[in-house]
Amino acid sequence: MAHQIVATGRSRTGIPTGRLAVWWIIGSEIVIFGGLIATYLLNRFNHGPSWSAEAAHTNTFIGAANTFWLLTSSLFVVFAHAASERKDANKTRMWIWLTIMLGGFFMGFKSYEYATEILHGYTIFTSNFWSFYYLATGLHGFHVLCGMVIMAIIAENDIKNERNWHRVENIGLYWHFVDIVWIFLFPLMYIAK
Amino acid sequence: MSGHKHPSYLKIYFTLLILFIISVLGPEMAHVLGLEGVSRALLVLSTAFGIAIWKAYLVCAYFMHLKVEKIYAPYILLACLSLLFVFFFGTATDAMFANGHNWVKKYSEDKALAEVIARDEHHEDDHGHSESHHDSHGEEKSH
Numbered sequence: 001m002a003h004q005i006v007a008t009g010r011s012r013t014g015i016p017t018g019r020l021a022v023w024w025i026i027g028s029e030i031v032i033f034g035g036l037i038a039t040y041l042l043n044r045f046n047h048g049p050s051w052s053a054e055a056a057h058t059n060t061f062i063g064a065a066n067t068f069w070l071l072t073s074s075l076f077v078v079f080a081h082a083a084s085e086r087k088d089a090n091k092t093r094m095w096i097w098l099t100i101m102l103g104g105f106f107m108g109f110k111s112y113e114y115a116t117e118i119l120h121g122y123t124i125f126t127s128n129f130w131s132f133y134y135l136a137t138g139l140h141g142f143h144v145l146c147g148m149v150i151m152a153i154i155a156e157n158d159i160k161n162e163r164n165w166h167r168v169e170n171i172g173l174y175w176h177f178v179d180i181v182w183i184f185l186f187p188l189m190y191i192a193k
Numbered sequence: 194m195s196g197h198k199h200p201s202y203l204k205i206y207f208t209l210l211i212l213f214i215i216s217v218l219g220p221e222m223a224h225v226l227g228l229e230g231v232s233r234a235l236l237v238l239s240t241a242f243g244i245a246i247w248k249a250y251l252v253c254a255y256f257m258h259l260k261v262e263k264i265y266a267p268y269i270l271l272a273c274l275s276l277l278f279v280f281f282f283g284t285a286t287d288a289m290f291a292n293g294h295n296w297v298k299k300y301s302e303d304k305a306l307a308e309v310i311a312r313d314e315h316h317e318d319d320h321g322h323s324e325s326h327h328d329s330h331g332e333e334k335s336h
Binding site: 023031121127 | 202206210213216217220237238241242245248249252262266269270272273274276280281288289300302305306308309310
C-alpha cells in the first residue's frame with residue numbers, strides 16, 4: 001500500500017501546507033503580542049500620570065529609526081518574493097540579504113537603546129512600565145533575530161541551490177507580521193507619552 | 194499566490210512612510226500647540242493609533258497579499274483576534290476598577306507619581322544636569 005505524504009498533501013483549503021502553517025503561527029503570535037499589548041493598555045489606563053512620567057524617558061528618535069528600518073525591510077522582502085516567483089536566485093538572495101541587513105540595523109539600534117537605558121538606571125525591575133518595555137521590545141527583538149537567522153538559512157541553503165522557492169514567501173509573511181507588531185509597539189512605547 | 198498581478202509595492206511603501214511621518218508629527222503637534230484633555234487625546238489617538246491600524250491594514254492587504262489569499266487565512270487571523278478581545282474585555286472589567294466585592298486595590302497613583310519624580314531627581318543628581326540623552330527630559334516635569 002502506497003503511503004500518502006500527509007504534510008504536503010493537504011489541499012482542502014487551497015493554501016499550500018507551509019503557508020497555511022505560517023498563517024497559524026501568525027494567528028498564535030497575534031494572541032501572544034496582542035495579550036501583551038492589551039495588558040499594557042490596561043495598565044496605561046489605570047496608571048495615567050506615573051506611567052506618562054516613565055514613558056517620557058524612551059528615545060523617540062531610535063524608535064522612529066527602527067520603524068523606518070522595518071518598513072523598508074518589509075519592502076525588500078516583497079521584492080525577494082517577487083524575484084523568487086521569477087526563479088531569479090541572484091536577485092532573491094540579494095533582497096533577502098538586504099532585508100537581513102536592515103534587521104541588523106534594527107537590532108544594533110535596539111542594543112544601543114537598551115545599553116543607554118540600563119546605564120541610566122532604567123532596568124526591567126525599575127517599574128511596571130519598564131518591565132513592559134523590556135518584555136515587549138525584547139520579545140519582538142527575539143522574533144526579529146529568529147527571522148534573520150531563518151532568512152539566512154533560506155538564502156544560502158535553498159535559494160542558492162535553486163530549490164524550495166516557496167519558503168521565501170513564507171518567511172516574508174512572518175517578517176511582515178514582525179513589522180506589524182512594531183507598528184503597534186512604536187506608538188505605545190515611544191509616541192503616546 | 195503567484196497567479197495574481199502584484200500591486201505597486203513602492204507606492205504602498207511611500208504611503209506607509211507618509212503615514213509614519215504623520216503618526217510621529219501628530220502627537221508632537223499636540224505638545225507644541227499645548228492641547229490638553231479631550232482634544233489632545235483625540236489628536237494623539239487618531240494620529241498615533243488610528244494611523245497604526247491603517248498601516249497594519251496596508252501591510253496585511255498588499256505586502257502579505259491577504260486581499261488575494263484564500264478566505265481561510267483571514268478566518269484564522271480573525272478567530273485569534275476575537276480570542277484576544279474576549280481576553281481584554283473579560284479582564285478589563287476587573288482591572289479598570291479600584292475595588293469590587295471583597296477586594297480593594299492598595300495602589301495609589303499620587304504616591305506612584307511622587308516616587309517616579311523623586312527617583313528621576315535622584316538620577317539627575319547622579320548623572321549631572323547637562324547630560325540629556327533622552328529626547329524628552331525637559332517635558333517630564335510637566336507630568
